[in-house]
Amino acid sequence: MAIVDPSVTGAALTPDVAARGARWARIRRRLVVGVPAAVVGLLLLVCYLGPLVLPLPAPVGGSVLETRLPPGTPGHLLGTDVNGNDVLSRLVYGGRSSLTVAIAVNVIGVVLGGLVGALSGYLGGRADTIIMRALDVLIAFPSLVLTIAIAQILGPSLPNTVLALSAFAVPAIARIARSATLRVTTMPFVQAARLAGSPWWRVLLRHIAPNIVPQMLNFALLGMGIVIVTEGALSFLGLGIPAPAPSWGNMIFEGQQSLSAVPLLVLWPSLALLVTVLAFNMLGENLRDEMSGR
């Protein structure tokens, strides 16, 4: 390329093109967080408010005469399952159960796990070692087995499922909280607070907590997907939400029996799971990217 007239090329790159590029980048950034957030919001809305607002038939106690109706049957938008229960209704109520479990587990995880981990990291020394060893044992234990065992001990029910799943969420979050705390504790402003004589709980609350909470929240968001899936696995194995109450996991399990005949019965709850987990994962990842400035 011979010498190009600089005034021409210079102009070709300035404001117009560059500004358009910037606008598109901003739009993309908003979309990438906004869309999954909207999906999650919609899910929560439908699952929690849906039963109150929408004319859904009961999710249990279906009539034997109405089994396996196809989607589009009047009164049953997505058809019915092998027991005659309306699929859509079961999806919504099941979503309510699954989401409730996931949220509860993550809240417990962040609060309890965060506390344990932060304390452990902050106190250091013997206390830290003991707590870490205990957590190591829990983590080395095959997680699904732990959850299954606890679920069996306590018996299948929604609160017990929450407890069982918390048993593996709390150690995992505690570990993250601990390493984040360790990183923050070495920072000068924490040392300064300690030297100034601040009691341990105040240092934890005012200095450490705000700095580790974003990381834990991010982990919790990503963990929503994992918890929902594991709850599904538990219900699938018959240990989570007890039949006949619906949960996406036990719907998949029931559907498995008639997989070749009526695959849709497996596909609907699977799709629900997929969309939910995907939305939470995307939200978690992109929020993290946004906050860390990419």
Add this chain to the structure above:
Amino acid sequence: MAVIAGTATAGERQGLLGRLAESPLARLVLRRVLVAIPLLLAVSILTFVLLELIPGDPAQVAAGLDATPEEVENVRRSLGLDRPAPERYLGWLGGFVTGDLGVSNVSRRGVVTMLGERLPVTLELVVLAFVVSLLIAIPAALLAARKPGGIADRAIMVVSMTLLAVPNYVMALLLVLVFAVALRSLPAIGFVPIGEDPVGNLRSVTLPVLALAVPLACFYARFLRGDLVEQMNSADYVETARAKGVGPWRVLWQHAFRNSSFGLLTLVGLNVGGLIGGTVIIEQIFAMPGLGLMMLNGVGSLDVAVVQACVFIFAATAVLANLVVDMMYAVLDPRIRYGHR
């Protein structure tokens, strides 16, 4: 020149072995093993306690639902289930240490024998899943990282993100739906031992291996792609390689990937536990006679010896995997292997 090169490598090799013997590596292994022992002990105690807490009478389960109360008592005595808990645990522990893993309450067969039958199945599933996941993930990540933001990259990222959101049991069912029901090309359940029919064996494990491998592959691919892109953008040695005229694929593989492999290795090691945990549910769906199913059934029938053995193997494997990862670091990273100046 060749002579000098030859001497150098031989000397190097000898040095390596010599260094290994009294090296930080050996000390690392020893230290880890020593820490692992109390850990596994604690795990076995926890297992025992949990099983004790599960409602139900193991003697009843062993004797059968329609056994008379006397029969149940007989079974209880013969299985030693009438002894107090600590005694039972210590009895098991004593046997364990000497290699006697006890007997299944339900089948009365030796646990060791059962393990011998079922371990190879799970092993095959796990190893194949491990290999397949890397075989999928590494080329996918390389392809995506070659042109970040390009078509291949975006497609791979979208697909992997979606598949990652699919739980492995759903993936398993979907695979069955597609391949076993619709296409009828692969069996939905059942395991064919490799001794009997190698081809049949491979066919019977294909779907379970895929169900295990695909989510892992997505996870690895996403991580690797991110790491590769970051290196290609900002690592100085990548710039040097480009300035030498090295082509983009070689830069990606020889420079970026070699440095990314450590991160990938750590991730893989950390996920071994997850991989093994996945076998529990996958074996159930595909009716694979492996450890996972054995453990699941054992928990269901309160079969202590069986559960203890399986849990031990799973936990020990996770610990071992972490150790192997650390060791591989020491071997692969020249900075650790040859020490600093």
Add this chain to the structure above:
Amino acid sequence: MTATASTGTGPGVRRAARDDVVLSVRDLRVLFSRGGSTVHAVTGLSYELRAGRMLAIIGESGSGKSVGVRALMGLLPPSARVTGSATLAGTELVGLDETTMRGLRGRDIAMVFQDPTRSLNPTMSVGAQITEAIRTQRRTTRHEAEERAVELLKLVRLPAAERRVHEYPHQLSGGMRQRVMIAIALASNPKVLIADEATTALDVTTQAQIMELLVDLQDRLGTAVVLISHDLGLAASYADDVLVMYAGRAVEKAGTSTLFRHVRMPYTKALLGAIPQLGTPAHSMLTVIGGHPPDLAAIPRGCPFRPRCPRATDACVETPPLVEHEPAHAYACWHPVGDGEALAPRSEEER
């Protein structure tokens, strides 16, 4: 000379006769689109580089000196737009397609980077990185490439070359690593070697050693060297010609002795003045140039140095062109500093 024979350039490679122009840069411009703005990293850079001579390009960070040479080698990110002309022994580099450019890299034009610790791949042995360069640039057997690698290490005066070839970068000291980088750059005896702050990360003694090595190699191989630095002292000691850059522009260009004896640009004069002297009394204030370099995304009209220049007048709103006002001495200023003249003293920032 035996040295030349043993470094064995490939057959049919014509070594430029001394003083031939090997690199001719004319009105090179580099623009980056970042967010919504355009960053003018390099504006209208022109110079000529002759075989066997060393050109020092001096400037602060952000002056565009590194961007300018990376543009020559096509090593800029995709967001960069390069216009103008840069001819390397007849081949136009600007706008060259990537495949052809790759063929030239290392073979005809090579670069040594600033931080040898980060610029060498920690997972590859030093020898492997050199042979990679050799085998990428021309067809040789592994054996030949390995031999040449050892030769090159000897050329850059790395002791125990045969042993070092198998070692890894972390096993060498900083100075040794930089020698390895030079060896890699010289693998195919390129016409132009760019040293981008190549000695900045080294201690003063090692710095001197590496510079001596570069000069020696230059004499033996006839390589033209572009020395990028912020260190005027380095330029004074080793370079044949100096080009001073500010805010992406060349503001003064001359032979080394001419430049230092007859400084014209106020900026260059200020830079010289800012070098701490051994003789200054202890605890005296360091002379600094007030203000800071302009934002390259929003360069004000006129001379870019105007906001900080003690000699600025209203006339400076019009950008002074780089003109050879004196024989072999070009500068871009309406109010150049005369011989022996002091930079106008000032007590506060002038606008």
